[in-house]
Amino acid sequence: MNPTKVPHIITGDDDQLLPVLRRAISGYLQMDFAVAFVQCSGLFKLQDAIEEALEHGAKIRMLVGDYLGITSPDAMDVMLALKDRFGNINIKIFETEGHISFHPKAYLFKDGRDATDTGEIVIGSSNI
Numbered sequence: 001m002n003p004t005k006v007p008h009i010i011t012g013d014d015d016q017l018l019p020v021l022r023r024a025i026s027g028y029l030q031m032d033f034a035v036a037f038v039q040c041s042g043l044f045k046l047q048d049a050i051e052e053a054l055e056h057g058a059k060i061r062m063l064v065g066d067y068l069g070i071t072s073p074d075a076m077d078v079m080l081a082l083k084d085r086f087g088n089i090n091i092k093i094f095e096t097e098g099h100i101s102f103h104p105k106a107y108l109f110k111d112g113r114d115a116t117d118t119g120e121i122v123i124g125s126s127n128i
Helices: 017-027 040-055 073-086
Strands: 030-035 059-065 089-094 105-110 119-123
Touching (some): 017 040, 017 119, 040 059, 040 073
Parallel strands (some): 030 059, 059 089
Antiparallel strands (some): 105 119
């Protein structure tokens, strides 16, 4: 990817988050996602890109919350099936208790080839 890329704001109008995530998933070897929720509706839009990346040796670490009970068990089953199939995906659940909230939406992508990694960070308002 281009290490001199200028940051920009994804507005959601003509500049949607989905193609940005799909492109990054397809272009990097290491990915870290921290999201409050995972739903099938979002996961299915990314699943083919995730599977292709995993097939090419990418490593994915995902931290998903149980905040407000919104994360879909069916979506987590899909993620666990990907873990069983490819092995190079690590999924952790952040368990909220009491008045603790967990509401991040952060995606870190790294080249992963050497010590001079290039990458991208996407921080926004969209969960998976």
